[in-house]
Amino acid sequence: MSRRRWPAAMCALVTAAAATAVAxxxxxxxxxxxxxxxxxxxxxxxxxxxxxxxxxxxxxxxxxxxxxxxxxxxxxxxxxxxxxxxxxxxxxxxxxxxxxxxxxxxxxxxxxxxxxxxxxxxxxxxxxxxxxxxxxxxxxxxxxxxxxxxxxxxxxxxxxxxxxxxxxxxxxxxxxxxxxxxxxxxxxxxxxxxxxxxxxxxxxxxxxxxxxxxxxxxxxxxxxxxxxxxxxxxxxxxxxxxxxxxxxxxxxxxxxxxxxxxxxxxxxxxxxxxxxxxxxxxxxxxxxxxxxxxxxxxxxxxxxxYFNADGTIQPVVQTTTGPPPNPGGGGDGTNLGPSATVSTSHVSAWEHLAAVNNGGTPAGSQDRSNLAYGNWPQQGVQWIEYRWPTAKSINRSSVYWFDDNQGIDLPASCRLQYFNGSQYVPVPGQSTCGVAGNVENVITFSPVSTTRLRLQITSRSGYSTGVLEWKAMQS
Missing domain, CATH: 2.115.10.20 (Glycosyl hydrolase domain; family 43)
Structure with a gap:
């Protein structure tokens, strides 16, 4: 159950009725x-x-x-x-x-x-x-x-x-x-x-x-x-x-x-x-x-x-752009990422986990204008994960990789997993998990119904990895 709240200061006499204004x-x-x-x-x-x-x-x-x-x-x-x-x-x-x-x-x-x-x-x-x-x-x-x-x-x-x-x-x-x-x-x-x-x-x-x-x-x-x-x-x-x-x-x-x-x-x-x-x-x-x-x-x-998995609140990132449109609804093509709680194996202190599902449209893999997630100095296998309070039907995902030309580079490989109620397993029929820069890498698979989707990322030798935007599409 969510709640709502509202707000307000100084004076002289004003008309007793509130003015009617054209919206x-x-x-x-x-x-x-x-x-x-x-x-x-x-x-x-x-x-x-x-x-x-x-x-x-x-x-x-x-x-x-x-x-x-x-x-x-x-x-x-x-x-x-x-x-x-x-x-x-x-x-x-x-x-x-x-x-x-x-x-x-x-x-x-x-x-x-x-x-x-x-x-x-x-x-x-x-x-x-x-x-x-x-x-x-x-x-x-x-x-x-x-x-x-x-x-x-x-x-x-x-x-x-x-x-x-x-x-x-x-x-x-x-x-x-x-x-x-x-x-x-x-x-x-x-x-x-x-x-x-x-x-x-x-x-x-x-x-x-x-x-x-x-x-x-x-x-x-x-x-x-x-x-x-x-x-x-x-x-x-x-x-x-x-x-x-x-x-x-x-x-x-x-x-x-x-x-x-x-x-x-x-x-x-x-x-x-x-x-x-x-x-x-x-x-x-x-x-x-x-x-x-x-x-x-x-x-x-x-x-x-955004909330963490333990119920604590992530510090808010103030923007001048405001949030992207969220009209609700469902059907083909709905990105479920913005409605999920996001967590990760590690996030750099100066990067932002909120970047992965804040609705940004990167201009390129070095575009930080809508925040960036990175896991430097961690190497090897890292992950980011979405959780929803109720099961979602998902059959497509996409990821836009972050590459800062320094310690964070494009990954060596990646794969999607979902939680089947007892453990994480690969999504069925998964297409290639692309690792190209400056593009939205689309992954398709047979529909799964799950409350958790995980993107597992393996780094190149000597580098960490990062993401600018990750989408999970409703089937």
Whole structure:
């Protein structure tokens, strides 16, 4: 069961209803939209559509503070080409609010969509968490409660009540996490999604937590990603932040810190969400990458995210190209590589295992523009492997070899193996496993149904081997 999350900052009166905007296509690159500045993204999958909910940065050039008054929605059918649906909520959505449309997230339940927001109330204190509701992912959204869900008056609340993330578990229990200023908080939600149940607690084990929690579940394990700004492997300057993550076997923890998911970005803040869409995992985050961008003029970006076989997350490689189109579906010619978890016998510290299934189209065997995998200084027999959670029917593969004209060269030979339930065996009827450079070497074989496909590579004497792209085609 995958989860989705969403995001958000400052003020004056705004119209009570969110403006209706004509949906317009956005560019297929990072950032995913440059017509306005967007921040604090939260992804949500509904059917065959990936939505991103984000706040709008309106600070002028040179401003030293956030200016945010509305929340926008983008959508995509392939995680590469985006449609901007305009503002679907704003400060005026909440009659009790005064300013600061900060980080938010939408969570579906009971046929409705609940939009949890960080917003400044008119009363004492600073930030509150509100909740709006709609019958559609695109609204219209209206205030679901008539006042804050979480505020400074909530017993046990955070020093800064921002960045809500909501998770509904398989048993129907909903959980709310939030907090800033090193103050993570968690509480159970009632079935109506607008009231809390039981006490607010401080989750244990979220090492160096600063703000921006994001909760999801994969393979029975709970994951919590969050922003940190420590210099112990996170950032070199505490004005910036990275995204760390922890795991737990219970949604309320305790949590075990696992490492950094997303390193420092070009904006000082770092706010992200993780979601599975069409069999591929993605991270949605913001940076200062749009023309004229900056710390208070941020923009949403999307990149692929990969898990290791043991459930840990590989550090994300930030790109300016964004992910290749992933429309889902099946049938002849579908490359199953992007939906697989990839592992290897060895990867060089300066190369990237993610290169083998990130959808690149190499211009030649020395083309590093979309990353490269190499296993230097290992020699002899090495391997890379795909794993899927359910069996796939495969009858064709192709590999584009990496050759850096140094320690990595084209291999001496290769062969494909699949896991038959008890051991790895050669795929039946395998054609020649080509080792030519600067081409896509295609391998055909009789269809196999398997959860694992392995490419075994034998190096030339004195050299290591590498791959720019490896495809596994559905039969």
């Amino acid at each position: 317009t296509p956005a560019q297929a690159a990072n950032p995913i939209i440059t017509s306005i500045y967007t921040a604090d993204p939260a992804p949500l999958v509904v059917g065959d559509t990936l939505y991103v909910y984000a706040g709008r940065d309106e600070a002028p050039t040179g401003a030293g503070n956030f200016q945010m008054r509305e929340w926008h929605v983008l959508s995509s059918a392939d995680a590469a080409t985006w449609t901007h649906h305009g503002a679907k909520a704003n400060i005026g959505t909440f009659g009790w609010a005064g300013a600061d449309a900060w980080a938010s997230e939408v969570e579906p339940r009971n046929g409705k969509y609940y939009w949890y927001t960080s917003v400044n109330g008119n009363g004492p204190g600073w930030m509150n968490i509100g909740v709006a509701v709609a019958d559609s992912p695109l609204g219209p959204f209206t205030d679901a409660k008539g006042g804050p869900l979480i505020s400074d008056s909530t017993p046990g609340s955070s020093g800064l009540n921002i960045d809500p993330t909501v998770f509904v578990d398989d048993d129907g229990q909903a959980y709310l996490y939030w907090g800033g200023y090193w103050g993570p908080r968690a509480v159970r939600l009632a079935a109506n999604m607008t009231d809390t149940v039981g006490p607010v607690v401080t989750p244990a084990g979220l090492t160096d937590f600063w703000e921006a929690p994001w909760m999801f579940k994969r393979g029975g394990l709970y994951y919590m990603m969050y922003a940190a700004n420590d210099t112990g492997g996170c950032v070199t300057d505490t004005d910036y932040a990275c995204q760390r993550y922890a795991t737990a076997t219970d949604p309320m923890g305790p949590w075990t810190h696992r490492g950094v998911v997303l390193g420092q970005v070009s904006s000082t803040t770092n706010h992200a969400g993780i979601v599975e869409f069409n069999g591929q995992w993605y991270i949605v985050y913001h940076n200062a990458g749009a023309p004229g961008g900056g710390d208070f003029r941020r923009s949403v970006a999307v990149d692929r995210l």
